[in-house]
Amino acid sequence: MTGTPAPTDPSAPAPTPVPWPSVVPTGSPPTDATAPPAQRRADSGTGAGTGPGTDADTAGSSPGADAVAGSGTGARSAPPAVAGAQPVPGRLPAASSAHASGSGPGVWEELVTSALLGTDRRTPPGGERGPGAAAALLDAAAAETVRRRAGLRPARAARRPDPAPEDPRPPLPEAAARRLTMLLTDRPGTAGGGRRGSAPDLMELLPQWLATANARGFAAPPQTLPALLDAARGRTDLRPAALKFAGPRALWLARFNPDWRFALRATPGGGTASPGSGATERARRLWAEGLFAERVALLAALRARDAVGARELLASTWATERAEDRLMFLDSLRTGLEAADEPFLEQALADRSRNVRATAAELLSALPRSALAARMAARAATCVSLDRTRTPPAIVVEAPHECDAGMERDGVVAKPPAGRGERSWWFGQLTEAAPLATWSARFAGRTAEEIVALPVSDGWQGELHAAWCRAAVRQRDGVWARALLGAPTAPDAGGPGAVSLAERAKLLGTLGAGERAEWVAGFIATHGLSEAFQLLGMCGVPWATPLGRAVVDALNIARDAGSYPWSFSGVMGLAERCLDPSEAGRLDGLLAIPDEPEDASPGAGWYWAEAFQRLVTTLRLRAAMAEELRAGP
Known part of the structure; x- marks a missing residue:
């Protein structure tokens, strides 16, 4: 703004200020808030058509001001009555007098809507249809802009925040x-x-x-x-x-x-x-x-x-x-x-x-010596017995016929999920809550391996072994976990007690990091990578050398066989994060594009070469990161 207010008599009484509403200002204050909008446009040197959407008048104002400035027809010339009006202290321009008693987001949004739709289709608030509607809209927008900028009373300055605390740790290299x-x-x-x-x-x-x-x-x-x-x-x-x-x-x-x-x-x-x-x-x-x-x-x-x-x-x-x-x-x-x-x-x-x-x-x-564990052990023992009349002896299961109030109080859920029989549901809950030491005493001092190896009659083996798996995980019992996992090279890919890949992964979590890696390495060497992803996620990082080499060898075998490379993307991503960076040198020979067998997936060789290149690059980047963090500050 470049307009200059008219000189006033110092002895004259001050005019009554306009009670501006309390709204948040959104831009720099105008230089002459008392002049009519049309007069302020003329004083600014930009012409009557500049309007409140220009940089000089509404910098930082709400979106939509530009739309207000260009709305309707005849927006470039103000009516003579408005252009020649003299400022009257304490009064708003006539164009905005209809909404002088109310201001805020609602009025501004109405003005923006009128500007976007055009004054022929939407009459500005407080205005009338006709050739002067566009100019009235601009006048109202100018007055509303003043309200939005100057309507907030200064508040007390907030207390300066306390300084940030010191961090005594050494800085990063x-x-x-x-x-x-x-x-x-x-x-x-x-x-x-x-x-x-x-x-x-x-x-x-x-x-x-x-x-x-x-x-x-x-x-x-x-x-x-x-x-x-x-x-x-x-x-x-x-x-x-x-x-x-x-x-x-x-x-x-x-x-x-x-x-x-x-x-x-x-x-x-x-x-x-x-x-x-x-x-x-x-x-x-x-x-x-x-x-x-x-x-x-x-x-x-x-x-x-x-x-x-x-x-x-x-x-x-x-x-x-x-x-x-x-x-x-x-x-x-x-x-x-x-x-x-x-x-x-x-x-x-x-x-x-x-x-x-x-x-x-x-x-x-999970507390083997708790009173609840003892109660569950007594209940489970009545359901499981050893039939010595068979050769070899076999485990006989007699599931409970009802779920009484005592069982429910001890956490047994009476209603089974859909597709599950009541008796097998109750039996599984009792068995997984019983201390695993119960079974050695129940089966004449046999070890966990010997108990797991016993046949189970009437098709109850899967249910019984699954409950023992859950009990071993809950009680963190590595002895039973080893017995249920079995040898990693077993043809059935999981031992006598592991009923699913998820159960095997949970059982691995009860073993030490070294033993866990060794078991998974043996599993991969025997069964490949098709079921190893979940098992690899249970191993410590970086992978132990035998495990890392088993993974690389299995990936190389899959590549040479022309296997579909995207099937191994999950394992490859794990290898990037978990393989020991020192293994990068062993992978250089895998960066070349291999010859594709006739039955290989089209373009598989290129994808394998790209994947191994990414693996080597990531391993070397991880080695550089570790070296940077080993350096002194």
Whole structure:
């Protein structure tokens, strides 16, 4: 604006100010709010047709101002009566007097709608149809713009936020900091035809990078905190490692952006409930006043370092919690489950929620010396016996004929799922809840391997072995897990007790990392990769040398056979993240395009060469990442 207000008499009384509505201003204030809109347009030097949509008049205003400026016909010349009007203190222009008593988003939206549709089709608010409708619309928009800009009274300045806390951890080495920026911002290109191409998938390497950086105890560079929080927001699997690496400054930053509030919920008290003076009182206040997610995170964190304190905190409000909340809170007791939890869990068996009762029963059955485990053992023993009259002796199963109140109280669900018989359903629940030590005593001191090898009569073997699998996983019993897994080279690809690939994967989780890798390597060497994906996911990273070589050899065999390469994309992706980077040198011979057999998939050789190229490139990138993080700051 370049207009100059008319001189006034200093001795004259000040005009009464217009009671502008309280709306948020969206641009710079006008220089002369008292002049009529047409006069202000003339003063600005841009002509009467400039309107409130120009940069000089509405910079930063709402979308739609440009539409208002160009609406209707005759918008480039204001009516003489309006153009020659003199400013009257305390009054709005005539064009907007009809809506002088109301302002805000509703009026502005009506003006924008009229501008978009045209004044011939939509009469501006407070105006009339005719040749002056377009100019009246512009006048009303100008007045509304003034209201939107100048209608908010200045508020008191907010208190300056406390400075971000210091992070005492050593800074990242420079090369590692550059690598982190690349991992957070770069995206691999996609080759034609939907293929991944030979470029590594950098985002899939971020979890491993974060784990290594956390193990080394480095602090995140401050400039990477927003990108780290954004990455953790989009991928929940990244959150624990990302928030640990980001440190206390990320929690400080998260308070200023609602999109990052998950960081406060994931950390008990938003970082304020750390051990120390007053920590107990802060934890109790958060437990009483916090959001549900904050309370769950607090209970889980407290359980990890103080099992007794977490249990007492939960018991203090247990009776007043909602059923769905009680279920989630009870599930946190899996961490550090101990015999001292039994009294609380026994009380939960009488809970009014069936799901809560079932979870409490499951936890109690994981304590082999609990009273519930003893009750389940007595029930299961009456259902299973050894028939010594047969050669060899065989296991005989007599499933329960009813589900009484005592069984239901101990967590047995009476109604089976669709397609499942009642008796087999009840029998499976009893057997999986009984301590596995029950069976050695029941079968004359036989070992787990000997018991699993016994024949089972009347088609009950699958049901019995499946229940033992679940019991071995629940009780973390490696002896029974080995017996049920059997030898990895067995022709039936899973041993006598593993009824499914999922059961085998769960049983592997009870073994040590070395034994687990050795078993899966033997399985792959015998049965190939067709069923190995889920088993490989249970192995530690990086893969042990025998396992890694078994995977590479199996991939090479599949390539030479001309197999369909996309069938192995999942295993290849795992290999990129889990194979030891030192194996990259062994793969150089696989980068050439192989000769395709006559019955091979068309173009399979090119795809295999590309996949192995990506694998080698990723392994060497992982080796470089590890070296950068080993360097000193």
